[in-house]
Amino acid sequence: MILVLRALGVGDLATAVPALRGLRAAYPGRELAVAVPGWLAPLVDLVGGVDRTVPLDGLDAAPAWPGPAPALAVNLHGRGPRSHRLLAATGPGRLLAFRCPEAGHDAGPAWDATEHEVHRWCRLLHWYGIPADPADLTLRRPPGTEPPAGVTVVHPGTKIAAKRWPAARFAAVAAALADRGHRVVVTGSAGERELAGRVARRAGLPAGSVLAGRTDLAGLAALVADARLVVSGDTGIAHLATGYGTASVVLFGPVPPERWGPPPERPWHRALHVAPASGAAGGGVGTDPRLAALRVEEVLAAVDEVERAVRGSGAVAA
Incomplete structure (x- = not known):
């Protein structure tokens, strides 16, 4: 299983869509789970390609799920160290994240506070050899909803x-x-x-x-x-x-x-x-x-x- 951390808000999830799509394309046969606040689950459904969500409100406790530790954990949440440590506590086979010696993670690219949020997470994946298209931002339309059109x-x-x-x-x-x-x-x-x-x-x-x-x-x-x-x-x-x-x-x-x-x-x-x-x-x-x-x-x-x-x-x- 691949576990992705993005326990933030609507805009944060939307800007991570290209990275999530890149992970889906790179690992088509793996289960892809995203740790987010529970209320964001309906928006995760609109990304497509995510198999399930893991409810997580904040970084105080590691996400829990039945089964073995994830083969791959991906930090799309921040630079660390708290988010790095939270994912490391799940015992992943490999962690993809920005470099953070404070969390004991010396691999990965350096954090750039000035870059666009969409490009940040695509660059992270590119560093690990995973393509991600920053223009791939399109969301699915929610099924079964009929709001007033043209407002x-x-x-x-x-x-x-x-x-x-x-x-x-x-x-x-x-x-x-x-x-x-x-x-x-x-x-x-x-x-x-x-x-x-x-x-x-x-x-x-x-x-x-x-x-x-x-x-x-x-x-x-x-x-x-x-x-x-x-x-x-x-x-x-x-x-x-x-x-x-x-x-x-x-x-x-x-x-x-x-x-x-x-x-x-x-x-x-x-x-x-x-x-x-x-x-x-x-x-x-x-x-x-x-x-x-x-x-x-x-x-x-x-x-x-x-x-x-x-x-x-x-x-x-x-």
């Missing part, structure tokens, strides 16, 4: 305060898009329902447009797959848009798009990241100044750009 998704929330663009600006974008004829819905987790409702009310949207807390992960993926457009911060839903080739405008700060953004060669995805003028104040509690410097007009202009790209290509395809 524009505005997603104002994120777990990290510094990545949260002010709600009033999201509302202004939502209102402008609705005036242009977009069918706008506002998404988020159950804990972000109040935020989504505030954005919708300020934008003049009907109560039914608030989908925060009303969609499970598979339902959210299906909604994005059939959407006209996604406008969000640098969070998981942006990676779903990349995985489905759905037009998107993603607002970045403090982490630049060069590390987490959509493929720059795709004109139907636009990553916005600007440096503020000297002394510029943040636009919301905890908002990174580079994100606070983004204006509503810039976001709407980016929407125009990606929609022109969609019309010019005739169709969006991941």
Whole structure:
């Protein structure tokens, strides 16, 4: 069995898709298991080629499963040492990971904190002689789901305060898009329902447009797959848009798009990241100044750009 560690969130799993596909192709006859938080299992199903998930919340305890130790363990979680030690505790025949002498792992390539997350894990596998295509990001559409098609998704929330663009600006974008004829819905987790409702009310949207807390992960993926457009911060839903080739405008700060953004060669995805003028104040509690410097007009202009790209290509395809 091959055990892969990626016990993080939606965007983290989506950026590991090319590496997971590379492992599947390299070991077609081996069982491939991925250790992730249990709630991410529906998204793992959309990657394809993964035989099962091993529920794992955090790095405090090694994943457990019946049967022998894995023949191969692959650390797609981090640089170590905790993640290295967790996998080593499973007794694998071989560990593929970045070099980490602190964890007793002297093999593998050196960690590069500046590289894009997708390329990082492909480079790791390449070092061990396993091909992986960083462009292979496409996700499967969830079966048996029928969300409203052609909506524009505005997603104002994120777990990290510094990545949260002010709600009033999201509302202004939502209102402008609705005036242009977009069918706008506002998404988020159950804990972000109040935020989504505030954005919708300020934008003049009907109560039914608030989908925060009303969609499970598979339902959210299906909604994005059939959407006209996604406008969000640098969070998981942006990676779903990349995985489905759905037009998107993603607002970045403090982490630049060069590390987490959509493929720059795709004109139907636009990553916005600007440096503020000297002394510029943040636009919301905890908002990174580079994100606070983004204006509503810039976001709407980016929407125009990606929609022109969609019309010019005739169709969006991941």
